[in-house]
Amino acid sequence: MTGVAHDAVAHDAVARDVVVHDPTLRDGQHAVRHQLGVAALRGYAEAADAAGVPVVEVGHGNGLGASSMQVGRAAVSDDLMLATVREALRRSKMGVFMLPGWGTSADLRKAIAHGADVIRIGVHCTEPSLAERHLGFLAEQGADGHCVLMMSHMATAAQLAEHAATAVGYGARAVGLMDSAGNFLPQDVSDRIGAIAAAVDVPVIFHGHNNLGMAVANSVAAAQAGATIIDGCARGFGAGAGNTQLEVLVPVLERTGFRTGIDLYGLLDAADFAERELMPAPPVTDTVSIVSGLAGVFSGFKHQVLDASRRSGVDPRDVFFELGRRQAIAGQEDLIVDVVAELGQVAS
Amino acid sequence: MTVTQSTPTGLRNRVAVIGTGAIGQDLVSKVHRSPVLDCALVVGRNPDSAGLAHAARLGYPTSAGGIDAVLAADQPFDVLLDATSAAAHVEHWRLLADTPTLLVDLTPSKIGQMVVPTVTGTARSTGRDVSLISCGGQASIPVAHALAERFAVRYLEVVSTVASTIAGRATRLNLDEYVATTQHALTTFTDVAETKAILNISPAVPPATFRTAVHAVIPGADPDAIRSVVDSVAARVREFAPGYRVIACAVTGERVVVSVEVIADSDVLPHYAGNLDIINSAAILVAEQHAARLSAAGTGVRS
Numbered sequence: 032m033t034g035v036a037h038d039a040v041a042h043d044a045v046a047r048d049v050v051v052h053d054p055t056l057r058d059g060q061h062a063v064r065h066q067l068g069v070a071a072l073r074g075y076a077e078a079a080d081a082a083g084v085p086v087v088e089v090g091h092g093n094g095l096g097a098s099s100m101q102v103g104r105a106a107v108s109d110d111l112m113l114a115t116v117r118e119a120l121r122r123s124k125m126g127v128f129m130l131p132g133w134g135t136s137a138d139l140r141k142a143i144a145h146g147a148d149v150i151r152i153g154v155h156c157t158e159p160s161l162a163e164r165h166l167g168f169l170a171e172q173g174a175d176g177h178c179v180l181m182m183s184h185m186a187t188a189a190q191l192a193e194h195a196a197t198a199v200g201y202g203a204r205a206v207g208l209m210d211s212a213g214n215f216l217p218q219d220v221s222d223r224i225g226a227i228a229a230a231v232d233v234p235v236i237f238h239g240h241n242n243l244g245m246a247v248a249n250s251v252a253a254a255q256a257g258a259t260i261i262d263g264c265a266r267g268f269g270a271g272a273g274n275t276q277l278e279v280l281v282p283v284l285e286r287t288g289f290r291t292g293i294d295l296y297g298l299l300d301a302a303d304f305a306e307r308e309l310m311p312a313p314p315v316t317d318t319v320s321i322v323s324g325l326a327g328v329f330s331g332f333k334h335q336v337l338d339a340s341r342r343s344g345v346d347p348r349d350v351f352f353e354l355g356r357r358q359a360i361a362g363q364e365d366l367i368v369d370v371v372a373e374l375g376q377v378a379s
Numbered sequence: 380m381t382v383t384q385s386t387p388t389g390l391r392n393r394v395a396v397i398g399t400g401a402i403g404q405d406l407v408s409k410v411h412r413s414p415v416l417d418c419a420l421v422v423g424r425n426p427d428s429a430g431l432a433h434a435a436r437l438g439y440p441t442s443a444g445g446i447d448a449v450l451a452a453d454q455p456f457d458v459l460l461d462a463t464s465a466a467a468h469v470e471h472w473r474l475l476a477d478t479p480t481l482l483v484d485l486t487p488s489k490i491g492q493m494v495v496p497t498v499t500g501t502a503r504s505t506g507r508d509v510s511l512i513s514c515g516g517q518a519s520i521p522v523a524h525a526l527a528e529r530f531a532v533r534y535l536e537v538v539s540t541v542a543s544t545i546a547g548r549a550t551r552l553n554l555d556e557y558v559a560t561t562q563h564a565l566t567t568f569t570d571v572a573e574t575k576a577i578l579n580i581s582p583a584v585p586p587a588t589f590r591t592a593v594h595a596v597i598p599g600a601d602p603d604a605i606r607s608v609v610d611s612v613a614a615r616v617r618e619f620a621p622g623y624r625v626i627a628c629a630v631t632g633e634r635v636v637v638s639v640e641v642i643a644d645s646d647v648l649p650h651y652a653g654n655l656d657i658i659n660s661a662a663i664l665v666a667e668q669h670a671a672r673l674s675a676a677g678t679g680v681r682s
Binding site for chain 1: 536551583594626
């Protein structure tokens with residue numbers, strides 16, 4: 032509910048349920064160049080399951096079938112990732128993610144055979160028709176197929192509502208937004224999630240990134256505007272400045288008047304495990320991440336921009352702003368080489 | 380050198396085009412420009428489509444009757460250019476397998492004999508169904524094949540980016556076939572066991588020019604030798620697709636990235652639609668060289 036004072040809602044007996052999805056073992060992969068090993072996958076999945084996290088998502092950072100030189104080759108195959116996490120989860124559902132054009136229906140079939148319960152199809156925010164076939168396939172299979180509109184700062188609230196409704200027409204059982212570049216402020220989120228919630232009659236998803244330090248605030252704004260599926264990652268594990276920090280998100284949602292069903296101590300233990308076993312260091316909002324958020328460029332470009340800039344002596348901040356000017360979308364990492372070469376020529 | 384032009388006089392191939400999206404419209408336009416091809420029928424499914432209107436404006440017979448209109452023609456066509464969808468092409472081939480018509484498949488159906496002009500030439504050795512694989516395949520395989528011929532390539536990957544405004548519904552519904560067919564062709568033409576194909580659809584405004592990045596793992600890669608091979612193959616592709624150019628060729632250790640861009644040379648396509656231009660240019664080359672063969676054999680249709 033919007034416009035209701037926090038304290039009033041916090042003690043309201045009819046607190047609204049929010050389903051928290053945890054893509055630590057999928058989106059977090061971006062921060063470690065998709066190198067999570069089997070022991071880390073198993074250990075974190077067990078910890079999240081013990082805490083009662085409803086959905087634990089796993090895979091290469093760009094989803095099923097996405098291990099590649101373009102975005103980074105994974106240390107562990109999709110099959111092994113899925114089998115490992117499936118075995119570790121007792122209560123939690125297993126989630127997977129797929130980008131059409133990167134993965135295919137064959138990957139979806141494989142994920143279903145491995146026992147994936149929630150299957151998200153990601154598309155650039157203005158291109159819902161790329162998901163038509165895969166959402167249709169999932170509906171035929173009776174699977175819980177969701178659709179997320181990525182890089183959603185690149186479209187207006189009205190456009191996003193229309194595209195979300197289109198995805199529901201294709202069979203999506205939930206639909207929502209990823210703030211892939213961490214560009215939104217809370218009001219941006221309220222406007223967009225509100226418009227989507229008014230346009231569809233399925234659960235609405237929000238997935239935040241923390242480039243401008245707004246991920247938790249944006250997630251609360253999303254829940255207040257009608258989103259009922261909110262993503263968070265342990266310690267904010269994710270590309271660049273990271274995702275919404277899960278163990279902060281959950282108690283804040285609870286205090287705001289939402290019910291997650293997650294055990295706090297279990298969640299904190301899972302987050303401690305994640306910090307110890309998954310990441311060299313928790314994400315911070317560093318210079319490059321701030322610029323990537325301001326430029327509206329996917330944070331997953333960070334390592335490749337830094338690598339290429341370092342080799343050429345170009346300022347990575349300039350590279351991010353130029354990529355933003357070219358409206359690079361997630362998956363277009365090959366543009367980095369061009370932009371660095373062009374800026375290098377200008378500089379020399 | 381396998382790409383040659385031959386312009387017989389007095390003999391023109393009777394060509395039908397099926398599919399009236401952007402690919403079909405550009406094909407009709409390119410057939411119109413060709414000195415050896417005669418557009419005998421343009422077929423769609425929607426009588427009000429812009430594609431049929433475009434063909435009618437150029438003075439060509441049109442039908443909204445789909446493949447039935449092709450089957451019902453008084454005499455068989457020499458060439459059918461199929462710009463529909465992968466599933467439709469499978470059916471078209473089934474229906475036309477017993478006719479003398481050469482099917483040139485611009486869908487990623489994966490059933491015909493694969494042709495990449497600079498690699499295979501355009502002659503068919505078996506069957507009458509020529510597969511042009513995919514736009515990403517046409518843009519990347521010349522480079523990938525040349526690299527694999529000269530160097531020990533351990534892994535190959537191609538990533539193409541197409542502007543949203545020219546990715547029609549069939550393209551969007553056929554992403555799985557696009558990936559499978561492009562990957563299959565990469566492996567077949569390079570003998571590299573592990574390959575990967577990726578397609579991005581970009582909504583950037585102004586629209587992004589079609590580009591394809593070829594990533595390769597080549598131990599001991601020598602940047603100068605690689606650049607020279609890539610430049611030479613690009614010059615060969617430009618003989619039939621003049622908008623093809625290398626925009627980056629970066630070697631970092633054993634990682635090689637070659638980016639190519641194609642600007643459309645077309646009366647109907649916007650300049651950024653190089654994805655459609657390169658596959659259509661290859662299709663026209665196949666049809667023209669088929670005309671030359673029919674001419675040499677004394678068959679074909681007198682106009």
